[in-house]
Amino acid sequence: MKNVAVIGSGSWGTALAIILTKYDHQVKIWARSQAAVDEINSKHTNEKYLPGVTLPETLTATTDRAAALEGAEIVISAVPSRAVRQTMTDFAPYFKPGTVIVNVAKGLEDGSLLRLSQVIQECVPQCEVCVLSGPSHAEEVAREIPTTCLIASENEEVAKMVQKEFMNPKFRIYTSTDVIGVEMGAALKNVMALAAGMNDGLGFGDNSKAALMTRGIAEMKRLGIAMGGKAETFAGLSGIGDLIVTCTSMHSRNRRAGILLGQGKSLEETLAEVKMVVEGVNTVQAACHLAEKYHVDLPITQAINDVLFHGKDTQTAVLELMTREGKSE
């Protein structure tokens, strides 16, 4: 049993807090809003992010950073990618040296193009940073539907410690030392899920979805390998596994956003309707910049970038993808 702090009271932070509390850890959530803290502490719910789910009564929340981290041996960072640097900078003075931080956000930092574990390590160099990824919608983990994830750390001992602590009969954890591959799979699958949603919103079918996912994983792998990740990681839980769940599940925020975009809604309308964070939208520009930097071709990612930020209509983007020069697989 460990003392675990979860920074962020959104759907994923709350779901992880629930499953860890149910399997005997002492868990405290840090939320930025007092209303969220009051609801968790007194009503044992988080209706905005996990409607219909009852939280364990021993799971508590606070807005106080020092109180949240007091005694914490493992800290989960569960804020969206755009909030990671500021949040970790604000928390930095409260971390004890050697604390293990598990980043669960899936994305890249705009501008710096850094992976999120790199951002966290810059903010809190005194801590051990690792990454949790895999096909894991919060809505299902919170309801104890069997789920598998991956803990990635260059330090295998750290990965094994987190595996041992987080694993339970409903939440199976594998380890990996390929942090680059795991983080790039996690970030890039969100862009593909936007495309899969557009496929559905446009009224396309199963052939086009299968094509998108197959060529999508090829793109993810191409960039991931160029950055130093391993090919086999993209055949695993944080590659094809997460791609499948995000491209096909109605729980996926990215897929839902893609459906609305495919139906002709603007990006602004789409984000307002989905309400929760849509990381693919935040990741696509960074992915295009990385493609330039590493000289790799990412046609689907580029097409999504053109649709989201350069006014290209979805039908034209699909036609252009389909009529590119013929290639060998």
Ligand SMILES: NC(=O)C1=CN([C@@H]2O[C@H](COP(=O)(O)OP(=O)(O)OC[C@H]3O[C@@H](n4cnc5c(N)ncnc54)[C@H](OP(=O)(O)O)[C@@H]3O)[C@@H](O)[C@H]2O)C=CC1
């Ligand atoms: N949901 C899921 O199933 C999964 C999500 N993830 C990843 O986890 C990360 C978090 O996603 P998720 O929980 O779904 O997001 P949600 O949209 O459900 O919640 C976001 C949380 O972050 C807080 N937050 C937002 N902006 C800031 C900020 N600037 N500073 C501090 N806190 C902030 C929100 O607080 P407030 O409520 O006050 O706005 C809220 O608690 C994402 O990177 C996502 O890709 C990974 C696997 C599964």
Ligand SMILES: O=C(CO)COP(=O)(O)O
């Ligand atoms: O990463 C996820 C599932 O593994 C969550 O994906 P969405 O953010 O699209 O809901």
